[in-house]
Amino acid sequence: MPASPPAAGRDDGLPKPWGTIIAFLLPALTLYVGFTAYPAIRTLWNSFHRVLPRREEFIGLANYVELARDDIFWRAVRNTIVWACTSPLIEVTVALLLALALYAKVPGARFFRVAWFTPVLMSYVVVGILWLWIYNNDWGPVNVAMRALGLGAWTRPWLGDPATALPSLIFVTSWMWVGFNMVVLLAALHSLPKEVIEAAELDNCGWGGKLVFVILPLVRATLLNLIVLSFIGKMKIFDLVFITTKGNPLWATETVSTYVYKRAFEWTTFDLGYASTVATVWFVIVLATVLTLTWAFRQREKLEY
Amino acid sequence: MAVVTIDKLTKVYDRGHAPAADNVSLDIADGEFMVLLGPSGCGKTTTLRMVAGLESITSGTVSIDGRVVNQVPAKDRDIAMVFQSYALYPHMSVKDNLAFGLKRRSVERAEIERRVANVAGILGLAEFLSRKPHALSGGQRQRVALGRAIVRDPKVFLFDEPLSNLDAALRVSTRGEISALHRRLGATMIYVTHDQVEAMTMGTRICIMNGGRVAQVGPPLDVYRRPANTFVASFLGNPPMTLLAAVATDRSGGRCLKVGDSEIELPPGRCPPLRPGSQVTFGIRPEHVAQSAAANGAMIPVEAEIVRVEPLGAETIVIARLPGVEKLVFARLPGDAAFAMGERRQLFLDCGMAHVFDGDGGALGAGDT
Amino acid sequence: MAIVRRSLLLIALALYTSFAAGPFVWAAMMSLRTTTEIHRNHFAFPNPAHWDKFSDAWFKSNYAVYFANSVQVVVVAVLILTVVGAMAAHCLARYKFRFNRVIYFILFSTIIFPPQITIISLFQILVQYGLYNSKLGLTLVYVAIQLPLTIYILESFFARIPADLFDAARMDGYSDWEIFWRVALPIALPAVATTVILNFILLWNEFLYAVVLITEEANRTLPLGIQRFLGDTQEDVGMIATGLMIAIIPVIVVYAFFSERLIQGMTAGAVK
Ligand SMILES: Nc1ncnc2c1ncn2[C@@H]1O[C@H](COP(=O)(O)OP(=O)(O)O)[C@@H](O)[C@H]1O
Ligand SMILES: [Mg+2]
Numbered sequence: 013m014p015a016s017p018p019a020a021g022r023d024d025g026l027p028k029p030w031g032t033i034i035a036f037l038l039p040a041l042t043l044y045v046g047f048t049a050y051p052a053i054r055t056l057w058n059s060f061h062r063v064l065p066r067r068e069e070f071i072g073l074a075n076y077v078e079l080a081r082d083d084i085f086w087r088a089v090r091n092t093i094v095w096a097c098t099s100p101l102i103e104v105t106v107a108l109l110l111a112l113a114l115y116a117k118v119p120g121a122r123f124f125r126v127a128w129f130t131p132v133l134m135s136y137v138v139v140g141i142l143w144l145w146i147y148n149n150d151w152g153p154v155n156v157a158m159r160a161l162g163l164g165a166w167t168r169p170w171l172g173d174p175a176t177a178l179p180s181l182i183f184v185t186s187w188m189w190v191g192f193n194m195v196v197l198l199a200a201l202h203s204l205p206k207e208v209i210e211a212a213e214l215d216n217c218g219w220g221g222k223l224v225f226v227i228l229p230l231v232r233a234t235l236l237n238l239i240v241l242s243f244i245g246k247m248k249i250f251d252l253v254f255i256t257t258k259g260n261p262l263w264a265t266e267t268v269s270t271y272v273y274k275r276a277f278e279w280t281t282f283d284l285g286y287a288s289t290v291a292t293v294w295f296v297i298v299l300a301t302v303l304t305l306t307w308a309f310r311q312r313e314k315l316e317y
Numbered sequence: 318m319a320v321v322t323i324d325k326l327t328k329v330y331d332r333g334h335a336p337a338a339d340n341v342s343l344d345i346a347d348g349e350f351m352v353l354l355g356p357s358g359c360g361k362t363t364t365l366r367m368v369a370g371l372e373s374i375t376s377g378t379v380s381i382d383g384r385v386v387n388q389v390p391a392k393d394r395d396i397a398m399v400f401q402s403y404a405l406y407p408h409m410s411v412k413d414n415l416a417f418g419l420k421r422r423s424v425e426r427a428e429i430e431r432r433v434a435n436v437a438g439i440l441g442l443a444e445f446l447s448r449k450p451h452a453l454s455g456g457q458r459q460r461v462a463l464g465r466a467i468v469r470d471p472k473v474f475l476f477d478e479p480l481s482n483l484d485a486a487l488r489v490s491t492r493g494e495i496s497a498l499h500r501r502l503g504a505t506m507i508y509v510t511h512d513q514v515e516a517m518t519m520g521t522r523i524c525i526m527n528g529g530r531v532a533q534v535g536p537p538l539d540v541y542r543r544p545a546n547t548f549v550a551s552f553l554g555n556p557p558m559t560l561l562a563a564v565a566t567d568r569s570g571g572r573c574l575k576v577g578d579s580e581i582e583l584p585p586g587r588c589p590p591l592r593p594g595s596q597v598t599f600g601i602r603p604e605h606v607a608q609s610a611a612a613n614g615a616m617i618p619v620e621a622e623i624v625r626v627e628p629l630g631a632e633t634i635v636i637a638r639l640p641g642v643e644k645l646v647f648a649r650l651p652g653d654a655a656f657a658m659g660e661r662r663q664l665f666l667d668c669g670m671a672h673v674f675d676g677d678g679g680a681l682g683a684g685d686t
Numbered sequence: 687m688a689i690v691r692r693s694l695l696l697i698a699l700a701l702y703t704s705f706a707a708g709p710f711v712w713a714a715m716m717s718l719r720t721t722t723e724i725h726r727n728h729f730a731f732p733n734p735a736h737w738d739k740f741s742d743a744w745f746k747s748n749y750a751v752y753f754a755n756s757v758q759v760v761v762v763a764v765l766i767l768t769v770v771g772a773m774a775a776h777c778l779a780r781y782k783f784r785f786n787r788v789i790y791f792i793l794f795s796t797i798i799f800p801p802q803i804t805i806i807s808l809f810q811i812l813v814q815y816g817l818y819n820s821k822l823g824l825t826l827v828y829v830a831i832q833l834p835l836t837i838y839i840l841e842s843f844f845a846r847i848p849a850d851l852f853d854a855a856r857m858d859g860y861s862d863w864e865i866f867w868r869v870a871l872p873i874a875l876p877a878v879a880t881t882v883i884l885n886f887i888l889l890w891n892e893f894l895y896a897v898v899l900i901t902e903e904a905n906r907t908l909p910l911g912i913q914r915f916l917g918d919t920q921e922d923v924g925m926i927a928t929g930l931m932i933a934i935i936p937v938i939v940v941y942a943f944f945s946e947r948l949i950q951g952m953t954a955g956a957v958k
Contacts, residue, residue, distance in 0.1 A: 029781065032862040036777035037789065039770040040833060047830030048796055051807035058807065113699060124699055126945050128706045132952065133937050135891030137909040138930050141916060142709045145923065151728045153712075191706060196953045248800050251893040255913060269894070272802040276809070277898065284806050291802035298800050371853050392859035404850035408872040418858035465854075 052295075058288035065282055075289035085290060088259075088266040089297070092247060095182055095267065100242035102186045104235055107193030112223070114194075115201045125198065128191035140255030143184045147171050171257050174264040181252060181265055189245070193238050200234040201227070236309040243305065247298050268294045319382055319395075319472035319505045321345040321368065326377035328363050336375070337363040339529035345507060350499050352520035353509045356552070360529040361509040365475050368507065370394050381472060392421075397466035398475040401482065403458050405450040411437075411461050412446040418469050436464045439498075456487045467498070474506040480515065492518060513553055517541070525549050547598055547678035556603050556634060556647040558672070563599040565591035574599050574673070577641030579619045581668060588673045589681055597681065600672035603634065606648035607665045608656075616665040621646065623660045628652065637664060710934070716927035724924050743928045751904065752911030753932060759821050759907060760889045763828040767885050768878060770829065771836035776866050778837070779844035780852060790841065796834045805898055812899060819902050827899060828889050836881045839954045843877035844870060876947075883944055884951030887937060908933045 059076070062069045079085055110128065114121040131139065146152050149169035158167050170180040204227070212226040228235075250269035253259060259266035259274070268290065276287035322345070328338040338360040345351045353361040366372035368379050370391030378385050386394050397418075405414050415433045424432075437443045440460045450458055459479065466474055479495070480488045496519050499506055510516055516523045517537045525532045525540065525548075532552075533545040544550035550558045563574040563581075571590035573582045576599050591597065610616040621637035624645055635648040635656050648664060650656075673681045716724055718732035718739065743749045778790050808827060809818065817823030847870060855865045871878065893909040900906060906914065912929050919925060941948055 029862060030783075033777055033781050033783055035863075036773045036781075036866070040774035040793070040837065041789075043770065043826070043830045043833060044793060044796075047808065047827055048799075048804055051804035051811060052799070054807035054810070055803050063810075110699075110702065113695060116695075118695065118699060124703060126949075127703050129945075129949055129952075130707055130710065130941070133887055133891075133941055133948070134710075134934060135893060135909050137891070137893050137912050138933055141912070141926060141930060142713055146709060151725075153729075156728075187706070192952065195949055199953070244798050250801075251909075254893075254897070255916070269800070269802060272806070273894075273898070276806050284810065288806050291800070291806060294800055295803040298798065302798050366853075369853075369857060371856065391853075391856050396857065398854070398857050400850040400854060402848055402850045404848065404854040406851065406855075406869060406873075408875070417855075421859035465858075469858075 055288045055291050055295075058285050059292045061285045063284035063288070068285075071285070075286050076293070078286065079289050079293060084263055084266065085268075085271060087263045088268045088271040089294075091178055091263075091265060092249070092267045092269075094178065095185070095249060096243045096246035099182050099185050099189070099246050100239040102182075103189045103193050103242055104197075104238055106186070106190045107197055107238075108235070110190065110194045111197040111201055112227075114198055125195060129195055130191065131188045132192045134188075136251030137255050139184065139188055140252045143180075144171070144256050147180060171265075172261055174261050177257055177261060177264045181256065184252060185246065185249065189242060193242070196238055197231065197234060200231045204230050240302065240305050240309065244298075244302055247301075320347050321473055321505060321507065322378075322380040322383075323364070323368065324378045324380070326364065326367055326379060327375045328360070328367060328372065329375045336360075336529050338367065340377070341526070341529075341531055342377075343524055343531065343534065345505060347505055348503045350496075350506045350508065350519060350521040352516040352523040353507065353526060354513060354516040354520075354523050354552075355511065355526035355532075357511055359526045361511075361526055362477055363529075364526070365398075365477055365507060365509050368473075369396055369398050369475055371398075395472040396475060397469045397471040397473075398477065399462050399466050399479045401478040403450075403462040403482075405458060405461055405465075407450055410447050410449055411442060411453070414450070414461055415446075415464050415468050418465060422469075432468045432470075436468045439467070440464050455483055456491065459483060459487075459491060463495070463498070467502070472505065474504055476506065476508040476510075478510055479508075480510070480512070495519065513555070517553075525552060527552075543680065544600075544672065545680050547600070547674050550600050550672060550674070550680075554602055556649070558600045558602045559606075559644070559646045560598050560600045560674075561639070561642055561644055561646070563597050563673075565593055565595045565597060567593035577639050579639055579641075581617050581619070581666065581671075583668050583671060583673065584615050587668065587671055591673075591681075596676050598674040598678065600674060601646070601666055601668075602670065603647040603649035605667040605670040606635075606646065606650075607667060608648075608650055608654055610665050611667070615667070615669045617668050618663045618665050621662065621664045623656050623658055623662070626656045626658055635664075713927050713930050713934075716924060717931040718928075719924055721922050721924035739925065739928045740932070743925060743932060747915060747925065747929070748903070748906075749908075749911060749929060749932050752906050752908045755821060755905060756890060756908040759825050759828065760886060763825045763832070763889055764882055764885045766825070766829045767832050767836050768882055771833055771881065772840055772871060772874070772878060773866065774833075775837045775840035776844050776870050779841050779847075780849070780870070790837075793834050794838050797838070801831070801894055805895065808895075809898055819900055819905060821905055824896060824899050824905075824907075827895050828892065831895065832885050832888065836885060839881050839884075839951075840874065840877055843874050847873055879944075880947055880951040880954065883940060883948050884954070886940065887948065887952070890933075890937060 060070060060072060062071050062075075114124060118124070146154055147170040149155060149167070149172070152170075154170065155167040158164065168176060170176050208230070209222060209226060212222050248269060249267050250273065253265050253267055253270050254273070257265045259270045272287050272290050272294070275281070275290060276284055321343075323341055323343040326338055326341040327336050329336045341360070341364055343351070353364060355361055363372060367374050370386065370389060374387050378387055380386060381394060381396075406417060409417065412433060415436060416429050419429045419432065433446075434443070437446055440463060442457070442460055442464060445453060445457060445461075450461065453461065459482070462479065476495075480491055483491060492515060495508075499519075508515075508519060520537050522535055523537050523540055524534045527548045533540055533549045535543075540549060541553050544553065544558075547560055551560055561576050563576045565571055566573045566575050566580065568580070569582050571593060572585065572588050573580055574591075574597065575581075581599065607616065610618065620640055622640075623635060623637050625636040627634040627636070629652070631652050633650045633652055633654045633656070635650055635654065637646050637648060639646055646664070656662075675681050712729070715730075715732055716728075718735040718737065719730075720736060720739070723730070744753075774793070778786055812818040812820075812823045812827075815823075817826070851869060851873075852865055855869045860868065891909065892907075893913070896907050896910050897913070900910060903914075912926070912933060915929050916926055
């Protein structure tokens with residue numbers, strides 16, 4: 013028998029393996045700090061400075077004051093928000109219709125699902141170029157089809173007309189993302205308990221009734237989640253605009269992302285400070301709206317089948 | 318060759334909460350099969366995991382063969398554990414599952430092969446060696462889990478409810494296999510369960526736990542026959558011992574209890590003289606309630622109202638109410654006992670086998686069979 | 687009646703399919719035709735098919751370089767991401783310690799950050815450390831931007847591995863690193879495969895960071911190359927289409943083999 017227990021009476025068991033924990037987390041945290049946290053803080057710091065290639069100069073809130081009066085910025089904000097608010101609704105609505113169609117046991121459902129998903133696998137660069145051609149004034153399929161249908165008077169350079177440029181691009185993102193939303197919704201539909209839907213059938217619900225009273229409430233969480241995701245995606249939109257219109261015509265398709273890029277790297281002011289201010293303000297706006305949305309859409313009660 | 322000594326072992330998970338294990342002390346002799354028995358949440362797993370070295374110890378010590386192992390990592394304690402969920406490596410074949418622990422211990426390749434083949438033979442796993450766990454039945458998985466412990470040839474085996482995921486028939490046969498294994502290997506084993514049948518049939522000794530504390534330790538039948546307190550008395554046995562509130566009267570030298578409207582006189586061996594008026598608990602097991610007075614025993618007749626009759630074939634469980642008592646009395650009677658619900662009739666309590674507990678639930682008197 | 691309704695539904699679905707996939711088929715057709723042929727009729731089949739356009743693009747228009755750069759950057763980034771992300775995810779899922787959830791939340795919340803908040807400073811930082819305009823710099827940035835999603839997907843998978851399994855491995859004598867490498871990672875292989883494919887696609891298509899951090903022709907990735915080519919030769923529709931196909935084909939190949947896994951990966955964050 014041991015003469016006496018070890019000296020330390022309390023909490024003398026296994027130490028927390030801090031060494032191991034740190035070793036596992038260190039690479040990720042280093043990358044996070046070096047390439048996400050530090051740059052983000054530096055952007056904030058930049059926003060109070062004029063940042064020229066060889067010189068930095070503190071200018072207080074001057075950038076923010078200028079930003080408040082910057083019409084192009086507010087135009088970009090408006091465009092981006094219009095985009096982020098309309099696109100999710102279009103995507104989710106069309107996706108729901110398609111998902112319901114496949115849910116109704118159509119032959120070849122697997123093929124449709126795989127085929128419709130493809131656009132989202134392509135880069136915005138590829139998609140942008142494809143749609144530049146599709147919207148081409150002279151030979152793009154849109155105008156060609158309209159002329160064939162006798163709607164020649166309505167043809168136009170879709171991306172060149174300030175009235176149609178933004179809606180045309182919104183249409184492209186919806187085209188891209190419908191398949192994605194459809195797949196998620198279809199998975200949600202398939203995970204619904206069959207009994208609940210059958211019970212509704214016994215309660216004399218037709219297709220419409222089942223949809224409105226049973227299916228929609230049950231996939232509500234998924235729908236809202238998709239809307240938030242799509243919203244976040246559109247708030248970041250850059251590549252598509254950059255490839256197709258560069259924000260033209262007349263800032264009709266300018267988004268905050270393209271504006272930041274232009275102010276930082278294309279305008280000959282060479283000042284990174286102002287672009288940083290735009291980025292900072294936009295960061296706050298995005299964070300606030302996304303948090304508000306998630307809060308507004310939060311699941312109030314857990315669903316029990 | 319291993320003696321496990323647990324001394325005042327305590328585990329507090331969250332400060333301010335009750336300890337999960339509270340001053341647990343237990344000496345486990347070499348080659349003993351010690352069963353930790355208790356209701357769910359009483360701290361059995363916690364105690365076992367501290368012995369294994371998987372859980373830090375808040376205070377107290379665990380020693381193996383006289384050496385305090387509190388600071389020794391699990392892998393160096395020479396202990397093997399069989400988990401409730403089996404914890405087989407799903408991506409490895411049965412053979413690799415068995416060999417995984419040996420590879421780490423620089424056992425030679427040929428020796429590993431030999432041991433794995435040997436264990437597979439003992440457990441009847443030879444034909445499944447190349448299968449993955451998902452292709453095995455529940456019973457086979459259980460055996461692989463056992464085998465993984467056996468190949469290691471450890472000083473101590475730990476089992477955490479290893480049978481609770483098996484169906485009833487398999488549980489009975491595996492119970493027998495583990496007991497046979499214990500006899501064959503002669504190793505020290507600590508076995509956690511909440512199933513009293515497992516505890517009674519397998520244990521050299523059982524340790525009954527309640528709320529993190531040890532309630533009683535002893536050979537199974539001793540604990541059954543001489544429960545140290547009301548918790549043990551009511552936990553062991555099915556149906557459980559009937560426990561009724563009683564008041565000592567001044568008759569029969571302080572060994573006559575008033576239970577409801579009945580007066581029950583106890584033989585000297587079952588109860589010390591009590592101060593008249595003291596509040597105690599009277600306990601009687603179902604098998605000590607009879608439908609007629611036996612020739613030899615000190616049977617006390619009581620008036621009873623039959624509340625429910627459960628004929629089980631070999632025996633009949635009768636549930637009755639004594640006059641003036643809220644709680645029901647269980648009686649285990651022969652299968653041919655003819656009772657009707659609502660009937661009023663006499664039952665006989667074998668007071669030579671009765672138990673008396675004091676106000677705090679501790680057993681009184683040195684009663685014996 | 688039911689048959690009519692069913693056929694109408696099928697026709698509608700077929701129409702939607704041609705709408706969703708049509709542009710790619712069109713681009714594929716144009717990639718095998720010369721610009722002159724295309725301008726004669728934009729919607730004709732390639733006849734004859736000019737396969738040599740692919741070798742032209744590959745050798746004469748520098749697509750070989752773009753392609754090699756893309757492969758190099760994406761493969762290295764995905765490798766690092768998988769190991770680093772899995773280590774962090776395993777740690778967060780398995781060990782209980784103070785700040786565990788705080789760290790998880792901080793990492794995870796960056797998913798909603800607009801890239802602008804880091805991109806300007808990343809430009810400055812990479813310039814400072816001589817990583818601007820280098821494949822290494824872009825690779826590290828790619829790892830950083832995909833890390834949150836990778837950790838999120840893997841953590842939720844690792845968290846479902848029963849703790850008993852790790853305890854069993856511990857009693858079998860394995861160290862924490864070996865438990866991660868030989869138990870956790872092999873078991874999580876399906877989830878790891880999902881993140882590998884997802885990261886491959888997303889980084890293969892990445893454009894914004896590339897356009898900011900790479901300017902030199904020799905370091906351009908495919909999306910940059912295509913954009914550059916578009917700028918240089920606006921009118922050469924045929925060659926641009928060939929370039930598009932070079933960028934699309936790897937994605938299509940991966941998709942053909944792993945469509946379910948890829949769909950699963952892309953939608954992993956969306957399904958609740
Ligand atoms: N990791 C843990 N953290 C906090 N409390 C725990 C933990 N594990 C067990 N407990 C608590 O400790 C008590 C004993 O648990 P356990 O030893 O698992 O009981 P048993 O195995 O007897 O069912 C329970 O109240 C349980 O809730
Ligand atoms: Mg337990």
